[in-house]
Amino acid sequence: MTMSDADVLIIGAGVAGSLLACELQQAGFRVHLLEAGGAYNRQQALHSYRQAWNRNFQSAWPDWPWTSVPHLEEPEHYYGKQPLPGYRPAFIKGEGGTTRVWTGMTPRFLPEDFRLYSHYGVGRDWPLDYQQLEPWYVQAEHRLGVAGNSNQDQGSPRSAPYPMPEIPLTYAELWMANKLKKHGIQLISSPAARNSRQWQQRPPCCGSNTCTPVCPSGARYDAGVDVQRAKSLGVRVSLQHVVWKLEHQDRYIVAVHAKKPDGVSQRYTAKCIVLACNSIETPRLLLMSATETYPRGLANSSDQVGRNLMDHVFLRYRFATPEAVWSGRGPQAVGHFLHGRYGAFRRRYAAAKLFVSNDADVMSQTTHMLNDPANWYQAVERLRHSISHSAALGAEIETLPTSDNRLHLDAQRRDPLGLPLPRIDYAISEYSERGEKHWHEELLRIIALLGGTPLKVKRSLSAHHPCGTTRMGDSPRDSVVNADGQCHDHPNLYIVGGSVFPTIGTANPTLTIAALSLRLAAHLKAVLTGKSS
Amino acid sequence: MPCQPFPDRLRRKLIKTVATAWLSIPCYPLLYSVQAMAATPTSQTRRILWLFQRLTGVKRFNHRFIQQLLVAVKHEPSGTDHLHRVLSKLAPEPLDNDMAQLPIDIGVLDDGERWFVQHLLISLMTGIYFHEQRGNFTLSYRYALMHDALQDIRPIPGTCQQHFGFWQHPPAQ
Numbered sequence: 001m002t003m004s005d006a007d008v009l010i011i012g013a014g015v016a017g018s019l020l021a022c023e024l025q026q027a028g029f030r031v032h033l034l035e036a037g038g039a040y041n042r043q044q045a046l047h048s049y050r051q052a053w054n055r056n057f058q059s060a061w062p063d064w065p066w067t068s069v070p071h072l073e074e075p076e077h078y079y080g081k082q083p084l085p086g087y088r089p090a091f092i093k094g095e096g097g098t099t100r101v102w103t104g105m106t107p108r109f110l111p112e113d114f115r116l117y118s119h120y121g122v123g124r125d126w127p128l129d130y131q132q133l134e135p136w137y138v139q140a141e142h143r144l145g146v147a148g149n150s151n152q153d154q155g156s157p158r159s160a161p162y163p164m165p166e167i168p169l170t171y172a173e174l175w176m177a178n179k180l181k182k183h184g185i186q187l188i189s190s191p192a193a194r195n196s197r198q199w200q201q202r203p204p205c206c207g208s209n210t211c212t213p214v215c216p217s218g219a220r221y222d223a224g225v226d227v228q229r230a231k232s233l234g235v236r237v238s239l240q241h242v243v244w245k246l247e248h249q250d251r252y253i254v255a256v257h258a259k260k261p262d263g264v265s266q267r268y269t270a271k272c273i274v275l276a277c278n279s280i281e282t283p284r285l286l287l288m289s290a291t292e293t294y295p296r297g298l299a300n301s302s303d304q305v306g307r308n309l310m311d312h313v314f315l316r317y318r319f320a321t322p323e324a325v326w327s328g329r330g331p332q333a334v335g336h337f338l339h340g341r342y343g344a345f346r347r348r349y350a351a352a353k354l355f356v357s358n359d360a361d362v363m364s365q366t367t368h369m370l371n372d373p374a375n376w377y378q379a380v381e382r383l384r385h386s387i388s389h390s391a392a393l394g395a396e397i398e399t400l401p402t403s404d405n406r407l408h409l410d411a412q413r414r415d416p417l418g419l420p421l422p423r424i425d426y427a428i429s430e431y432s433e434r435g436e437k438h439w440h441e442e443l444l445r446i447i448a449l450l451g452g453t454p455l456k457v458k459r460s461l462s463a464h465h466p467c468g469t470t471r472m473g474d475s476p477r478d479s480v481v482n483a484d485g486q487c488h489d490h491p492n493l494y495i496v497g498g499s500v501f502p503t504i505g506t507a508n509p510t511l512t513i514a515a516l517s518l519r520l521a522a523h524l525k526a527v528l529t530g531k532s533s
Numbered sequence: 534m535p536c537q538p539f540p541d542r543l544r545r546k547l548i549k550t551v552a553t554a555w556l557s558i559p560c561y562p563l564l565y566s567v568q569a570m571a572a573t574p575t576s577q578t579r580r581i582l583w584l585f586q587r588l589t590g591v592k593r594f595n596h597r598f599i600q601q602l603l604v605a606v607k608h609e610p611s612g613t614d615h616l617h618r619v620l621s622k623l624a625p626e627p628l629d630n631d632m633a634q635l636p637i638d639i640g641v642l643d644d645g646e647r648w649f650v651q652h653l654l655i656s657l658m659t660g661i662y663f664h665e666q667r668g669n670f671t672l673s674y675r676y677a678l679m680h681d682a683l684q685d686i687r688p689i690p691g692t693c694q695q696h697f698g699f700w701q702h703p704p705a706q
């Protein structure tokens with residue numbers, strides 16, 4: 001049975017999909033938003049998080065019995081077995097998508113990030129440049145509610161101030177900034193989608209330090225806000241709808257098929273279809289929609305669907321400080337260092353965003369401390385000392401697009417609705433390895449300048465920023481979508497999200513995803529009113 | 534940014550030691566003490582709290598939290614026995630207030646007792662009870678000492694107790 005006849009069908013109610021839905025509905029189009037997961041409730045999430053013994057971000061937001069997500073503790077279930085250390089970015093499904101758990105850091109890309117090849121001879125250039133995206137960054141910062149220092153040059157020129165003043169640095173960061181100034185190292189407050197004052201009916205941040213996984217007050221933006229807004233604007237929002245196939249007639253997508261939790265499939269039609277399912281699920285859906293005409297999957301004449309998977313290599317050093325700096329008070333992340341993101345070195349090795357992590361990691365500090373019986377006495381005082389006399393620095397290191405880093409469909413493993421699960425091949429290039437080595441040493445240098453003693457390091461191939469799997473480009477031969485997000489192969493199929501990034505730079509991806517979503521909205525308004533093709 | 538699951542390697546390692554030290558001692562006296570704790574503390578309850586104070590340095594505990602902890606201990610196969618043994622070595626009658634200020638001598642404990650002391654401490658500090666058979670579970674979030682006893686330096690995570698920007702300043706000491 002065919003249901004609905006929307007102007008635009010958007011698949012995925014994360015930040016990319018819900019912002020787009022609001023824009024189009026507000027412009028008078030009929031929008032239908034399909035979401036695989038169910039409804040979420042922040043207070044319930046907070047409660048579940050506190051009740052869980054293994055408090056990670058997935059203990060706050062439940063997954064659903066009818067659809068799979070990568071579990072932090074059992075990622076093989078979703079991604080299959082991988083050689084160690086494995087690449088297993090996490091995300092969640094449901095109203096608001098992964099921004100339910102994000103930390104809320106929203107730096108912009110740098111102008112050079114869009115021209116990596118032209119500037120440094122590595123990676124690729126985007127088919128659009130910073131100037132073209134800049135007005136959309138301004139809008140995205142308003143929509144998400146970004147707090148930042150408008151007077152500080154962070155390398156990304158601005159045409160308008162941030163909507164809110166910056167989140168102030170923590171005491172530990174002020175201590176670091178003061179010590180590092182004489183060495184020419186500058187620590188600044190990062191822009192973040194966290195209120196520094198009342199904004200759009202959400203309160204200012206109260207520094208409760210659980211940005212990931214759940215903000216108790218709603219001071220940190222999540223896309224649940226825009227799903228609610230979409231509903232109030234009249235967008236038809238269908239939760240618990242797992243889209244499993246796109247149906248085409250010639251080059252056009254004429255319908256999407258969505259399964260409900262009971263396995264019954266429904267067909268939905270619209271003039272235009274937008275995939276906003278994130279960088280893992282969007283290519284998965286395109287590959288699942290293969291037909292005789294398109295045996296490699298839809299939108300895949302270039303064979304680039306699922307390839308060029310990128311993320312930031314994540315490093316975090318905890319270190320002991322020579323005096324009490326009181327980490328863990330305030331938001332989980334506030335400041336980052338100005339150096340690391342740009343410079344001629346990018347010809348030779350990867351750039352990085354170096355930051356201060358303000359997660360005191362109290363649980364692991366406690367258990368670590370109690371491993372030593374010498375601490376089984378006045379344990380609280382000892383914990384107080386180790387928390388107040390430690391801090392953490394991190395690095396998120398750029399990776400380059402390579403076609404071997406890719407997602408396939410697994411022939412064996414299936415999700416609860418019988419749909420094939422993804423499998424991933426992933427390794428970092430020598431360029432990123434050189435970058436990692438360099439930034440690792442730089443973190444140690446900064447720790448030494450602070451008089452600190454390194455305690456432990458954590459490394460992961462993923463900062464949960466997967467990107468690149470349906471990249472944009474001018475040529476249909478080596479890219480999936482054009483600069484507007486329109487698939488080269490299917491004129492009425494669009495993609496929005498990190499999957500369209502040709503390169504990843506060093507910025508956390510979500511503000512750029514939001515800017516691209518708002519830009520796509522403007523494009524679709526023009527297309528649907530016949531003002532553009 | 535990625536989060537880490539909680540490591541419970543130690544729990545698994547030590548629980549093996551304990552399994553060998555199982556003794557079947559009736560649980561009733563412990564339960565009785567716990568029930569009576571609120572009104573007139575029994576000698577055993579006072580010894581337990583004295584020991585907890587000695588281990589953690591904290592003088593006041595949330596009654597319900599401690600009660601839940603002791604009920605969970607009682608459900609361990611050898612929990613009551615271990616509690617008795619540990620109390621007899623670390624909190625012998627008559628309780629000596631000067632001793633409460635001293636570190637415990639772990640040399641007097643056997644492996645199973647050592648495990649048990651660590652187990653109690655991890656439960657008190659994290660508010661999480663690690664239990665191989667029943668599965669791990671939360672006793673209390675709010676009153677876990679890593680939250681409750683450090684409120685002066687750090688608001689309980691996930692609760693809004695302070696004003697915007699307080700984090701620029703060190704805690705009032």
Ligand SMILES: Cc1cc2nc3c(=O)[nH]c(=O)nc-3n(C[C@H](O)[C@H](O)[C@H](O)COP(=O)(O)OP(=O)(O)OC[C@H]3O[C@@H](n4cnc5c(N)ncnc54)[C@H](O)[C@@H]3O)c2cc1C
Pocket residue numbers: 011012013014015016017034035036037057090091092093094095096097098099101102103104105106212241242243244276277278279281282285463464465496497498508509510511513534535536
């Ligand atoms: C712990 C953590 C911290 C992070 N911190 C930051 C940060 O500080 N800054 C930053 O920029 N980024 C951060 N990120 C990344 C950020 O969360 C993502 O970039 C962002 O949420 C992506 O938004 P999206 O709308 O593209 O995708 P998602 O939010 O993943 O939404 C996609 C939606 O599509 C739905 N969907 C998928 N497949 C289907 C289907 N077949 N049918 C129907 N619906 C479907 C999903 O259920 C989901 O709700 C973090 C991520 C994590 C995990």
Ligand code: SF4
Pocket residue numbers: 194204205206207208209210211212214215216217218219220330331332
């Ligand atoms: S510190 Fe607390 S109030 Fe502020 S954004 Fe993070 S979770 Fe929300």
